[in-house]
Amino acid sequence: MTDRNFNKDYVFDLLRGAARFTCSDLLSALAATVAEFPEAPIDNAFNHKQVASKQWARDMLATHTAGAFDHVWVMGGWIGILPAMLFDDARFSIKAISSFDIDPAVAPIAEKLNRKLSGKAAFNAHTADMYALDYTGADAPDLVINTSCEHIADLPKWLALLPPGCRVLLQSNNYTSEPTHVNCVASVDELTQQAGLSKLNYAGALQLPKYTRFMLIGRV
Numbered sequence: 478m479t480d481r482n483f484n485k486d487y488v489f490d491l492l493r494g495a496a497r498f499t500c501s502d503l504l505s506a507l508a509a510t511v512a513e514f515p516e517a518p519i520d521n522a523f524n525h526k527q528v529a530s531k532q533w534a535r536d537m538l539a540t541h542t543a544g545a546f547d548h549v550w551v552m553g554g555w556i557g558i559l560p561a562m563l564f565d566d567a568r569f570s571i572k573a574i575s576s577f578d579i580d581p582a583v584a585p586i587a588e589k590l591n592r593k594l595s596g597k598a599a600f601n602a603h604t605a606d607m608y609a610l611d612y613t614g615a616d617a618p619d620l621v622i623n624t625s626c627e628h629i630a631d632l633p634k635w636l637a638l639l640p641p642g643c644r645v646l647l648q649s650n651n652y653t654s655e656p657t658h659v660n661c662v663a664s665v666d667e668l669t670q671q672a673g674l675s676k677l678n679y680a681g682a683l684q685l686p687k688y689t690r691f692m693l694i695g696r697v
């Protein structure tokens with residue numbers, strides 16, 4: 478029995494109680510996801526720093542765009558926390574969100590988390606390398622979100638795959654001690670330079686306890 482399994486009932490009961498108390502569909506979905514995937518790193522993906530980073534993404538997206546999208550694609554989408562937070566936010570009107578991650582373990586968890594929260598919208602999670610996707614087909618996205626820029630070796634090479642004018646939200650950070658962070662940046666200016674966006678609606682930094690996260694919203 479792992480530590481995660483050992484704590485499953487405790488975490489499930491607490492989340493379900495918190496969901497009831499706060500009338501939160503998101504916490505209710507998290508409780509159901511913990512119950513079905515007790516080994517999943519939901520505590521890591523939904524820790525206070527991850528939540529703060531994604532609340533910041535939501536707030537700046539709501540401030541700097543109209544908040545209405547036909548199809549949002551999320552790169553390195555992990556277990557689908559950001560789509561869940563977007564579906565749970567009345568400021569947005571989104572018809573569909575697709576999440577792509579190279580790790581085959583995460584798609585079923587993301588699907589479970591977003592199944593009810595997506596409501597009438599569509600949600601799907603795919604196992605794919607973001608460098609191998611076609612961003613220009615009939616089902617092309619009108620917003621591409623990549624909050625995992627620190628995890629990909631060549632940001633300009635990936636951005637070059639997107640059609641000119643495509644709207645993007647990018648996050649990276651300076652958390653160099655994490656081994657999977659192969660492409661950290663030291664400042665928002667460095668991220669701005671790397672990305673070379675044709676239009677920049679927002680550029681900012683969010684100081685967190687152990688590191689700073691950087692974000693750009695604009696068009697390639």
Ligand SMILES: C[S@@+](CC[C@H](N)C(=O)[O-])C[C@H]1O[C@@H](n2cnc3c(N)ncnc32)[C@H](O)[C@@H]1O
Nearest residue numbers: 553555577578579580605606607608624625628
């Ligand atoms: C730790 S997670 C997310 C971290 C990020 N700060 C966030 O919360 O959005 C990074 C994810 O990127 C995925 N990833 C890394 N390289 C990728 C690639 N080339 N294509 C798709 N997903 C990738 C990993 O599998 C992992 O699930």
